[in-house]
Amino acid sequence: MTDDRQRHGTLRGEEAIIALLAPLAEGFSGAFGLKDDCALIAPEPGTELVLKTDPVAEGVHFLPGDAPQDIAWKALAVNVSDLAAKGATPLCYLLALSFPDAPTRERMSRFVDGLRAAQERFGCHLIGGDTDRRPGPLTMSVTMIGSVPQGQIVRRATAHAGDTLFVSGTIGDASLGLALLRDPGQAGTWGVSAEEESHLVARYRRPEPRLALAQALRQYASAAMDVSDGLIKDLDRLLRASGVAGRLDAGDVPLSQAARRIVARAPQRLAGLLTGGDDYEVLASIPRDKAAAFAAAAAAAGVPVSRVGEVLPGPPALAVTGPDGAPMHLPAASGWDHF
């Protein structure tokens, strides 16, 4: 239908772009093959829908030289990460693409490859969206829609004094990966191996949302959220939303081998790991008497989780205890803020 408007190089016409994206909609009837104006979701009885939108822009959320496959992956992953922390399972997504210049067929195909890899991993389909051209950075606005059993969404504002705070995976790797991408020479200074460097960069470029943790969160968590703007800032948000205080034991925050090596050489770097962004791990507040069961369920699901602190009676305040037992002075607002 659109062959007459396509060339081998630059894609001509919105419909040529949509034709490349259409295979990503196969298998979801309400996507109408991307040929209608809207998408349709028929929710399963007994479920509710969980929605999140988080645009990613070149130069802000990814680097201009990043591969299209990685950009596509990350655009989906950052939204799936939010759903996972709410105990939800991804169903489908809308994608609004804004290009400063018409993309080439080759670049667009690689971008579609990244979307396909991500949606197969996360179990969702493209169901609609929009493409336009405008000045400014390449931007992808994803709206991710997931499903959760009725009444079981895990909220941010429902942590209780006495809960144990858990974090999944390791914290700070992505911020180190970004720093290495910006200044590769630091790898030598930090004493990290080539393999560790690759790992840190992959944590920045290809975050793996903790979908496997969703069921354990629904079963055990008082409250949860994903860690995307820095652990300190996101924990502060969870405590404020819940009207409670909390203590973070910085020495208990899980670090990768590479991060541990860096902190061993330069202990002052720990603060940067706790406030860096792009972790896409889960922060969960678990009633004390369920903490062991949660940890066991997480382990059974293949997700490492670590106890990192405790929720205390309000008013909202976050105390951070350093590895030496002394208070660490980190401004609560530390972490990523666009403004």
Added chain:
Amino acid sequence: MTDDRQRHGTLRGEEAIIALLAPLAEGFSGAFGLKDDCALIAPEPGTELVLKTDPVAEGVHFLPGDAPQDIAWKALAVNVSDLAAKGATPLCYLLALSFPDAPTRERMSRFVDGLRAAQERFGCHLIGGDTDRRPGPLTMSVTMIGSVPQGQIVRRATAHAGDTLFVSGTIGDASLGLALLRDPGQAGTWGVSAEEESHLVARYRRPEPRLALAQALRQYASAAMDVSDGLIKDLDRLLRASGVAGRLDAGDVPLSQAARRIVARAPQRLAGLLTGGDDYEVLASIPRDKAAAFAAAAAAAGVPVSRVGEVLPGPPALAVTGPDGAPMHLPAASGWDHF
């Protein structure tokens, strides 16, 4: 919570912006006061959800000098227009805002006023979103979610040969309004009054989606879509999606008094009205034996509709007959395309 980071001028911190937006979420429990990471929709039994995302950007979809209230209105209206054409009723929306610079409190407040006016008119609530700062134009990405009775969505790809084609309201006014905004001197050349000029500009700035038509579309339409990229282009899309041909009688396309005056002076301008964008009217394909009932239902709902042509057996092709009865030669791809 965020007062310490606010100043009277520029808004400091994403949370200051969210605090201004939060009142727009009141009344929708699944919005969680914009204080959670995701929003929750509990669909009514017997309904399905209809989703649309369509970002609007300064300099592309609105003019740099446009008032924040108008920009906000239009950002919602263009998405509601799609839902209306599908027979759906708006429920809620997500809003991703990207600013090149931190907005002032005064400008942001006017923007919120426009959102409030629009969501009250359209019957929906803000339930979540995202704000960030990036280079490039001010951008608002709205994802609108509506509800439709199960199995009753009105699709684009289901028009049948023999159907009568209808258009709501009048066509081409917004394109004239945009032309007047770009070159106000044309009002004199065209012979339009100050009142007519205001009307045309308002059609561009404050489109009124045809929500009142949703029920009649569900009841009578084989297929429908909203007219946003020009009547010719959108009708061509409807015919191609449905695998049918069609005839548009250009002399029957409804024009406002101002547009009629302009075409009377300069008949060659008619083509521009048929291919201009931003109409936000509804194009509907109605079985011939239901055409009278549809027109009556539309009139009862307060929406003027006009018969403008007919759906014919395929293959897909669009013939446009001019007011003089002779074929008009308009390329089928005429209309707005970003690429």
